[in-house]
Amino acid sequence: xxxxxxxxxxxxxxxxxxxxxxxxxxxxxxxxxxxxxxxxxxxxxxxxxxxxxxxxxxxxxxxxxxxxxxxxxxxxxxxxxxxxxxxxxxxxxxxxxxxxxxxxxxxxxx
Numbered sequence: 001x002x003x004x005x006x007x008x009x010x011x012x013x014x015x016x017x018x019x020x021x022x023x024x025x026x027x028x029x030x031x032x033x034x035x036x037x038x039x040x041x042x043x044x045x046x047x048x049x050x051x052x053x054x055x056x057x058x059x060x061x062x063x064x065x066x067x068x069x070x071x072x073x074x075x076x077x078x079x080x081x082x083x084x085x086x087x088x089x090x091x092x093x094x095x096x097x098x099x100x101x102x103x104x105x106x107x108x109x110x
Contacts, residue, residue: 008076015073022066029055029062046109050102057098061091 008015036052039045064087071078 003077005076008073012073015069019066019069019073022062022069026059026062026066029059033059046102046105050098053098053101054095057091057094060087060094063087064091 002010033052033055036048036055038052040047040049040052064084067087068080068084071081071084
Protein backbone atom coordinates (compact mmCIF):
# COMPACT_ATOMS: atom_id res chain seq x y z
CA UNK A 1 0.00 0.00 0.00
CA UNK A 2 1.34 3.42 -0.96
CA UNK A 3 1.91 6.12 1.63
CA UNK A 4 0.55 9.64 1.29
CA UNK A 5 3.99 10.93 0.28
CA UNK A 6 4.33 8.34 -2.50
CA UNK A 7 0.85 9.18 -3.77
CA UNK A 8 1.60 12.92 -3.72
CA UNK A 9 4.76 12.39 -5.78
CA UNK A 10 2.92 10.09 -8.18
CA UNK A 11 0.16 12.64 -8.79
CA UNK A 12 2.14 15.90 -8.45
CA UNK A 13 1.27 16.83 -12.04
CA UNK A 14 -2.42 16.63 -11.19
CA UNK A 15 -1.99 18.76 -8.08
CA UNK A 16 -0.42 21.46 -10.25
CA UNK A 17 -3.34 21.25 -12.68
CA UNK A 18 -5.84 21.40 -9.78
CA UNK A 19 -4.09 24.46 -8.32
CA UNK A 20 -4.07 26.17 -11.75
CA UNK A 21 -7.77 25.48 -12.16
CA UNK A 22 -8.45 26.83 -8.67
CA UNK A 23 -6.60 30.07 -9.50
CA UNK A 24 -8.43 30.39 -12.81
CA UNK A 25 -11.76 29.87 -11.06
CA UNK A 26 -10.92 32.50 -8.43
CA UNK A 27 -10.07 35.10 -11.08
CA UNK A 28 -13.07 34.18 -13.23
CA UNK A 29 -15.51 34.40 -10.30
CA UNK A 30 -14.12 37.78 -9.24
CA UNK A 31 -14.66 39.15 -12.76
CA UNK A 32 -18.09 37.49 -13.00
CA UNK A 33 -19.12 38.89 -9.62
CA UNK A 34 -18.02 42.43 -10.45
CA UNK A 35 -19.77 42.45 -13.82
CA UNK A 36 -22.97 40.79 -12.56
CA UNK A 37 -23.22 43.06 -9.50
CA UNK A 38 -22.61 46.17 -11.60
CA UNK A 39 -25.23 45.18 -14.18
CA UNK A 40 -27.63 44.04 -11.47
CA UNK A 41 -27.31 47.37 -9.68
CA UNK A 42 -27.60 49.41 -12.89
CA UNK A 43 -30.62 47.50 -14.18
CA UNK A 44 -32.18 46.97 -10.75
CA UNK A 45 -32.10 43.21 -11.34
CA UNK A 46 -32.19 41.20 -8.16
CA UNK A 47 -31.37 38.00 -10.08
CA UNK A 48 -28.17 39.47 -11.53
CA UNK A 49 -27.16 40.99 -8.21
CA UNK A 50 -27.69 37.65 -6.45
CA UNK A 51 -25.73 35.84 -9.15
CA UNK A 52 -22.83 38.25 -8.68
CA UNK A 53 -22.93 37.88 -4.91
CA UNK A 54 -22.88 34.10 -5.31
CA UNK A 55 -19.70 34.45 -7.37
CA UNK A 56 -17.94 36.20 -4.48
CA UNK A 57 -19.03 33.46 -2.09
CA UNK A 58 -17.55 30.91 -4.49
CA UNK A 59 -14.25 32.82 -4.38
CA UNK A 60 -14.05 32.20 -0.63
CA UNK A 61 -14.68 28.50 -1.19
CA UNK A 62 -12.12 28.36 -3.99
CA UNK A 63 -9.47 30.00 -1.78
CA UNK A 64 -9.99 27.15 0.67
CA UNK A 65 -9.64 24.61 -2.13
CA UNK A 66 -6.47 26.23 -3.51
CA UNK A 67 -5.01 26.21 0.00
CA UNK A 68 -6.00 22.56 0.46
CA UNK A 69 -4.31 21.52 -2.80
CA UNK A 70 -1.10 23.30 -1.78
CA UNK A 71 -1.22 21.71 1.68
CA UNK A 72 -1.73 18.21 0.34
CA UNK A 73 1.04 18.67 -2.21
CA UNK A 74 3.51 19.87 0.44
CA UNK A 75 2.37 17.69 3.37
CA UNK A 76 0.30 14.75 2.10
CA UNK A 77 -0.12 13.19 5.54
CA UNK A 78 -1.58 16.37 7.10
CA UNK A 79 -5.20 16.99 8.05
CA UNK A 80 -7.41 19.97 7.28
CA UNK A 81 -6.00 23.07 8.89
CA UNK A 82 -7.72 26.05 10.47
CA UNK A 83 -7.73 28.08 7.22
CA UNK A 84 -9.60 25.40 5.27
CA UNK A 85 -12.13 24.85 8.05
CA UNK A 86 -12.72 28.60 8.37
CA UNK A 87 -13.14 28.99 4.59
CA UNK A 88 -15.77 26.23 4.57
CA UNK A 89 -17.65 27.76 7.50
CA UNK A 90 -17.61 31.25 5.97
CA UNK A 91 -18.82 29.86 2.64
CA UNK A 92 -21.74 28.03 4.24
CA UNK A 93 -22.70 30.98 6.42
CA UNK A 94 -22.45 33.39 3.47
CA UNK A 95 -24.85 31.26 1.42
CA UNK A 96 -27.40 31.42 4.25
CA UNK A 97 -27.04 35.20 4.41
CA UNK A 98 -27.44 35.45 0.62
CA UNK A 99 -30.65 33.39 0.71
CA UNK A 100 -32.14 35.50 3.50
CA UNK A 101 -31.17 38.74 1.75
CA UNK A 102 -32.65 37.60 -1.58
CA UNK A 103 -35.89 36.45 0.05
CA UNK A 104 -36.29 39.70 2.00
CA UNK A 105 -35.51 41.81 -1.06
CA UNK A 106 -38.01 39.80 -3.10
CA UNK A 107 -40.75 40.44 -0.54
CA UNK A 108 -39.84 44.13 -0.48
CA UNK A 109 -40.04 44.34 -4.29
CA UNK A 110 -43.40 42.58 -4.39
